[in-house]
């Protein structure tokens with residue numbers, strides 16, 4: 482009798498654990514997501530393979546790749562289409578900068594870029610290189626290298642195999658307007674790689690993001706049908722003065738793309754004609770000037786949801802001065818965005834903090 486009771490109680494425990502796992506799975510899947518912005522870039526140099534592995538281990542849903550194209554048409558994972566903020570290119574190739582004093586990824590071969598040392602991001606101050614974020618990984622320490630898009634996908638897919646998890650990729654085509662202007666078909670090349678690695682359908686665990694709406698429309702209306710692909714597209718939304726997207730006039734002069742229409746009423750329905758979601762800047766959702774007692778929340782999330790789109794704002798950081806005054810902490814900030822403004826996921830440099838917060842919040846919501 483005793484054995485039977487014991488057996489029954491073990492069975493009951495197993496069922497409970499199973500139920501818990503099921504509830505957990507259902508609760509986490511298809512719900513709020515954490516996107517590792519350039520990897521776990523708050524802790525290791527952005528876009529280094531180490532930062533990607535760390536993000537994976539932190540339990541994120543997606544890992545971001547920013548992609549630029551080299552002189553020999555290879556795809557490398559770098560945030561800028563320049564090399565000078567995160568490598569020693571200026572020391573190794575001092576005479577290969579352009580007139581604007583920048584070193585362009587597209588002016589160097591993959592072999593040359595692989596030979597550079599990669600580091601935490603820095604800027605020049607009084608003729609000296611100083612880190613952009615002083616509390617992060619020290620500049621020029623250890624050994625990091627630029628890698629290709631294929632190498633990163635292989636690592637994430639390899640980890641998916643060895644861990645049994647299914648972490649997605651969140652790939653951004655950087656400055657397609659500039660690449661095209663310089664005769665480089667970066668977009669088609671990125672799509673070919675995604676297709677090669679099995680990302681061909683909206684149901685696959687991938688988002689493709691871009692700031693350039695013209696390029697997104699081209700992907701949706703021309704390249705997808707031609708390449709027999711159909712992925713989830715994200716329209717990133719910038720502020721005009723960042724010069725994130727440029728448009729060339731007939732004389733070849735570049736002018737900043739005007740994003741202001743995307744902030745107006747009715748814009749989300751227009752974006753939904755070619756995209757599946759938006760990646761806005763956080764102040765486009767919770768406005769500057771918000772206070773703890775009075776949040777000024779725009780209609781963007783509500784309108785995007787009404788148009789059937791996801792909303793994944795950027796970038797959540799812990800560094801000094803990065804938490805807006807309306808939030809007392811990083812956790813409060815993400816709580817406001819996720820649960821008051823109602824966004825579907827966030828891009829963060831500190832994925833462990835977001836994953837832990839989200840898990841706690843979901844458990845509480847479920848009364849566990």
Ligand code: CA
Pocket residue numbers: 545546547653
């Ligand atoms: Ca990006």
